Amino acid sequence: MTMNHIQTENYAALSKKAALIIAGQILSKPGSVLGFATGSTPVGTYEELIRLYKEGAVDFGRVTTYNLDEYYGVPRTDPNSYYAFMHTNLFDHINIEDGATHLPNGSAADPVAESIAYEAKIKAAGGVDLQVLGIGNNGHIGFNEPDDHFPAVTHHVQLTDSTIDANSRFYASRDEVPKSALTMGIGTIMAAKKILLLISGTAKKEIMEKALYGPVTPQVPASILQFHNDVTVITDF
Numbered sequence: 001m002t003m004n005h006i007q008t009e010n011y012a013a014l015s016k017k018a019a020l021i022i023a024g025q026i027l028s029k030p031g032s033v034l035g036f037a038t039g040s041t042p043v044g045t046y047e048e049l050i051r052l053y054k055e056g057a058v059d060f061g062r063v064t065t066y067n068l069d070e071y072y073g074v075p076r077t078d079p080n081s082y083y084a085f086m087h088t089n090l091f092d093h094i095n096i097e098d099g100a101t102h103l104p105n106g107s108a109a110d111p112v113a114e115s116i117a118y119e120a121k122i123k124a125a126g127g128v129d130l131q132v133l134g135i136g137n138n139g140h141i142g143f144n145e146p147d148d149h150f151p152a153v154t155h156h157v158q159l160t161d162s163t164i165d166a167n168s169r170f171y172a173s174r175d176e177v178p179k180s181a182l183t184m185g186i187g188t189i190m191a192a193k194k195i196l197l198l199i200s201g202t203a204k205k206e207i208m209e210k211a212l213y214g215p216v217t218p219q220v221p222a223s224i225l226q227f228h229n230d231v232t233v234i235t236d237f
C-alpha cells in the first residue's frame, strides 16, 4: 500500500489541496479521464477548480469525466439528480465539452443494461486516471454499501437504511429519497490509476480509521483502498 495522507487545518485547506491535485493531473495530462463524486465533501474542491479555471490556471477542454454514481429512477432534470449536482457545482462553470461528461443514466429503462454500457464506456475511454472519492458514514464508496462481497463492476444497487437516512437531508420527507442507484463497482474504482479520497468532519474520523488502518473487509467497502497502489487521502481533522 502506498498511501499519502495529507492532514489539513480546515475544509477550505482540504478543498484547495484537492483542487490543486486535480489541476496538476490535468496539467500533466490535458486529456485526462477524471472520476468525480457528488455529496457535500467535494463541493469546495469544485469551487476551487472553477476558481483555478477562471484564473486561467487549468483548462478542461480535453478532459473527460465519469461520475461514480447516479440515483435510479431520478431524471436528469430533477434538481436532486447527481447530473444536476455536477452541472450546478462544476460543469456549467468550466470549459468542459458537452459530450465529455458522463454519469450513469438514472432514467434508463433497463438498469442492468445501463450499468454494463457505463462500465464499457469507461474501459473504452482507457480507464480513469484520477478518481475522486468521498466516504459514507458506513464506509461506502460510490454506492458500494457494506456487504459480504466487493461488487466488481457498475451495477444497480438498493441503498441501505443508513444511506437513505443520510440522504434524506436533501428531501422534504424520507419517502421521497431514492431507494436505489447505479454505481461503479469496487473493481471499477480500484482500476483507476490514482485515487483521491476526501474526508471532512470529525464525525468521519472513526470510519476513516477503520477504512485506512483496519482489516480489509467488504463490511467496510473503502478498506479495499489499502490494496490500491496510489491513494492520496486528504482530511480536515
Ligand code: F6R
Pocket: 036, 037, 038, 039, 040, 041, 042, 068, 069, 133, 134, 135, 136, 137, 140, 141, 142, 143
Ligand atoms: C457520491 C458518492 C458517495 C459519497 C459519500 C459521502 O457520489 O458516491 O459515496 O461520496 O456518501 O458523502 P458526503 O460527501 O455528502 O458526506
